[in-house]
Amino acid sequence: MKNEMQTDKNAIYFGTESNEAIQEFLEKNYKQSKKIILTDDKVFGIWIENFITSIPALNDAEIIQIPEGEASKCMEIVVQVIETLSDYKISRADLLINFGGGMVSDIGGFIAAIYKRGIDFINIPTTLLSQVDASIGGKTGIDLGPLKNQIGVFTNAQKVFINSGYLSTLPHEAMLSGYAEMLKHGLIYSKRHWEELKKFNCTKTEGALPFIKDSVEIKQEIVRLDPLEQNIRKSLNFGHTIGHAIEGFLLVNEQPIQHGIAIAWGMYAEAFIAYKSNLLTKSEWEEISYIITDIYPPLNLDSSQQATLIKLMENDKKNKNGKIQFTLINTIGKGIIEQVVPRELILEALDEILN
Numbered sequence: 531m532k533n534e535m536q537t538d539k540n541a542i543y544f545g546t547e548s549n550e551a552i553q554e555f556l557e558k559n560y561k562q563s564k565k566i567i568l569t570d571d572k573v574f575g576i577w578i579e580n581f582i583t584s585i586p587a588l589n590d591a592e593i594i595q596i597p598e599g600e601a602s603k604c605m606e607i608v609v610q611v612i613e614t615l616s617d618y619k620i621s622r623a624d625l626l627i628n629f630g631g632g633m634v635s636d637i638g639g640f641i642a643a644i645y646k647r648g649i650d651f652i653n654i655p656t657t658l659l660s661q662v663d664a665s666i667g668g669k670t671g672i673d674l675g676p677l678k679n680q681i682g683v684f685t686n687a688q689k690v691f692i693n694s695g696y697l698s699t700l701p702h703e704a705m706l707s708g709y710a711e712m713l714k715h716g717l718i719y720s721k722r723h724w725e726e727l728k729k730f731n732c733t734k735t736e737g738a739l740p741f742i743k744d745s746v747e748i749k750q751e752i753v754r755l756d757p758l759e760q761n762i763r764k765s766l767n768f769g770h771t772i773g774h775a776i777e778g779f780l781l782v783n784e785q786p787i788q789h790g791i792a793i794a795w796g797m798y799a800e801a802f803i804a805y806k807s808n809l810l811t812k813s814e815w816e817e818i819s820y821i822i823t824d825i826y827p828p829l830n831l832d833s834s835q836q837a838t839l840i841k842l843m844e845n846d847k848k849n850k851n852g853k854i855q856f857t858l859i860n861t862i863g864k865g866i867i868e869q870v871v872p873r874e875l876i877l878e879a880l881d882e883i884l885n
């Protein structure tokens with residue numbers, strides 16, 4: 531099947547009847563193919579029965595379960611899954627179905643890209659974060675210890691099926707995590723989205739779909755302009771220079787936090803840098819910092835970790851000429867890329883979020 535970019539409107543299904551849409555899609559495009567579902571043990575426990583019994587095309591599908599959580603986004607699990615695909619004699623004509631959150635679509639997309647030099651895959655994102663961000667845009671990969679997404683490829687799913695019904699079983703922390711990436715889309719690209727999101731209710735999933743659609747449209751537009759992150763796509767990394775360092779550090783110290791919660795605090799610190807660099811006004815900084823402090827649980831980190839966090843940032847993918855390069859914002863709704871920040875200001879920003 532032709533690899534449609536996820537910037538093509540038809541490449542993403544939105545709705546609450548995704549099982550019917552998936553059945554139709556599989557019958558039309560993958561009737562003769564073997565189907566393998568990759569999922570994590572938590573999503574398996576909650577949703578797999580409903581999923582496979584409502585989609586006749588999946589009657590004979592093989593299911594591969596990996597342990598839930600970011601620690602599974604690693605090379606050891608890649609090798610285990612690839613060994614299982616080989617045991618099942620999966621060929622290039624077959625289809626991998628990533629059914630889960632961003633951990634599953636990141637590792638699953640990566641495996642699909644490298645197994646036998648590439649097989650087709652589709653994403654069925656079951657978290658808010660993966661619906662608004664991780665399942666679209668073609669970034670896939672795994673972590674290398676504390677270094678987030680250090681190994682990976684750009685590769686697009688054949689189709690993404692977004693069904694907000696899955697959010698009904700999502701823990702509140704995971705809703706907050708996805709909301710952070712939505713706020714990011716507003717901060718870097720659309721003041722209107724930022725304002726609308728003030729009406730989004732993280733405790734109630736009914737009514738979420740229009741907000742999800744708006745957020746996805748922003749990401750799609752940016753990815754369409756710059757699919758391989760040479761330029762404007764770097765704006766999607768707002769909050770991630772500091773946020774990824776926090777997430778990676780806590781992951782290897784066995785206190786993992788949700789990606790979006792690390793990114794929320796990363797955005798807080800990076801908005802502080804933008805304010806101190808005269809890019810944001812005082813009232814914009816106060817608005818952003820108020821919202822993040824109000825919603826997100828504080829980090830369990832202290833200033834003794836500053837140097838380690840900076841070391842992790844020195845491996846950020848956006849760096850150039852040995853310098854840490856930030857994406858900042860120069861007003862609410864506009865990202866500004868490739869900003870080099872004095873070390874003292876990075877330390878000051880870390881002080882704002884560490885206890």
Ligand SMILES: NC(=O)c1ccc[n+]([C@@H]2O[C@H](COP(=O)([O-])OP(=O)(O)OC[C@H]3O[C@@H](n4cnc5c(N)ncnc54)[C@H](O)[C@@H]3O)[C@@H](O)[C@H]2O)c1
Pocket residue numbers: 570572573576598599600603630631632633634636656657658659660663664665666667668669670678679696697698699700701704707708788789790
């Ligand atoms: N590729 C990209 O563009 C991109 C963008 C953003 C984030 N990411 C990556 O995505 C990952 C984070 O994704 P995530 O937040 O979805 O995390 P996740 O996949 O780890 O899911 C979070 C938790 O929710 C559980 N879960 C999933 N669906 C559920 C449901 N419907 N009901 C109940 N529980 C459910 C999972 O088992 C897990 O425990 C990170 O690795 C991050 O780096 C990638």
Ligand SMILES: O=C(O)C(=O)C[C@@H](O)[C@H](O)[C@H](O)COP(=O)(O)O
Pocket residue numbers: 663667669678679711759763766767770847
């Ligand atoms: O799609 C993008 O581009 C992003 O940067 C989206 C981010 O939210 C996401 O966390 C992504 O995985 C980060 O990529 P990385 O290149 O910083 O590892």
Ligand SMILES: [Zn+2]
Pocket residue numbers: 663711770789793
């Ligand atoms: Zn992210």
